Amino acid sequence: xxxxxxxxxxxxxxxxxxLQEMGAQIDADYAGRDLLIVGVLKGAVMVMADLARALxxxxxxxxxxxxxxxxxxxxxxxxxxxKDLETDIKDRDVLIVEDVxxxxxxxxxxxxxxxxxxxxxxxxxxxxxxxxxxxxxxDVRYVGFDLPxxxxxxxxxxxxxxxxxxxxxxxxxxxxxEDDA
Ligand code: PRP
Numbered sequence: 001x002x003x004x005x006x007x008x009x010x011x012x013x014x015x016x017x018x019l020q021e022m023g024a025q026i027d028a029d030y031a032g033r034d035l036l037i038v039g040v041l042k043g044a045v046m047v048m049a050d051l052a053r054a055l056x057x058x059x060x061x062x063x064x065x066x067x068x069x070x071x072x073x074x075x076x077x078x079x080x081x082x083k084d085l086e087t088d089i090k091d092r093d094v095l096i097v098e099d100v101x102x103x104x105x106x107x108x109x110x111x112x113x114x115x116x117x118x119x120x121x122x123x124x125x126x127x128x129x130x131x132x133x134x135x136x137x138x139d140v141r142y143v144g145f146d147l148p149x150x151x152x153x154x155x156x157x158x159x160x161x162x163x164x165x166x167x168x169x170x171x172x173x174x175x176x177x178e179d180d181a
Contacts, residue, residue, distance in 0.1 A: 001166055004176050010145055010169040015050075015127070015155060018144045022125065023054030026095065026142065030057065036092050037125075038085065040110070041065040042164070043099035043156040047127045047144075051097060062087045068106060079109040090118040095142075098126040099156035104136035111138070127155060128169065145169075 026035075037059050039048035052061060065083035094114060101107055107124060114122050125142035131149050133140070147169070153159050154166030160180065163172070 001163065004163070004173055005166075006171045006173045008168055008170040009147055009150075009152060010128075010155075012167040015144070015168070018127075019047075019050050019054045022142050022144065023051060023056075026051075026125070027056050029141075030093060030095075033093050034060070035095060036060045036062060036087060036089065037095045037097050038114075039063050039097045040099075040106075041083065043158070044097050046156040046164070047099055047125075048097050051125065060087065064110070066106060066110060079106055079113075081113075088117075089114060091120050094119045094122045096122065096124045098124065100128040100130065100152075101126045101133040101138070101140065102130045104133040104138045107140075108136050108138055128152070128157070 035057065037048065037052065039045065039061065041063055042065070048061065048063075052059060062085045063083065064081065064085055066079050067082050068079055096107070096110060096114070098107065101124075107126075111122055111124070123141040124139070126140060127144035129140060129143045129146050131146075150171050151159070152169055153163035153172055154169045156164050157169065158164045159172055159176065
């Protein structure tokens with residue numbers, strides 16, 4: 001896939017190092033508590049798998065799949081649930097795990113939805129945050145990397161469902177889009 005990349009923004013090594021730091025912070029913050037981490041499919045698969053293994057407590061793991069209505073590639077903020085949690089989160093400590101927060105609209109909706117179920121707490125962990133996310137009222141407790149507003153792929157992030165399996169985060173070369181046009 002190397003020939004399809006324009007530039008690397010975050011290396012595999014940087015991701016690994018940051019995950020260890022985030023894992024240590026989450027371990028400390030949730031010490032003695034019964035944490036449920038919730039991955040948002042499909043992008044969060046990589047960060048869930050690696051973050052979970054960076055934690056030292058036996059966390060529970062569950063998954064949601066959500067989809068934004070609206071045309072094109074931008075989130076509309078109107079979300080529907082494609083796959084719901086299997087876990088009753090009443091009185092549970094919940095940590096939502098995401099690959100990226102872009103407009104922040106998906107997470108705003110999701111936090112509200114999960115809070116309506118009566119959990120003890122709901123926090124957010126994301127590997128990447130884009131600048132637009134600062135425009136919404138969203139408290140993101142754990143952030144891997146703040147990146148500029150570019151179209152990025154890798155480590156769960158896709159272009160037309162491909163490149164999720166890149167072990168790093170980068171931008172695609174123009175020829176990839178041109179080949180698809
Ligand atoms: C991505 C990402 C978030 C959402 C963030 O998912 O995983 O869920 O977009 O965008 P927002 O902050 O602008 O709302 P996507 O809808 O691309 O689905 P995927 O995880 O299956 O790739």
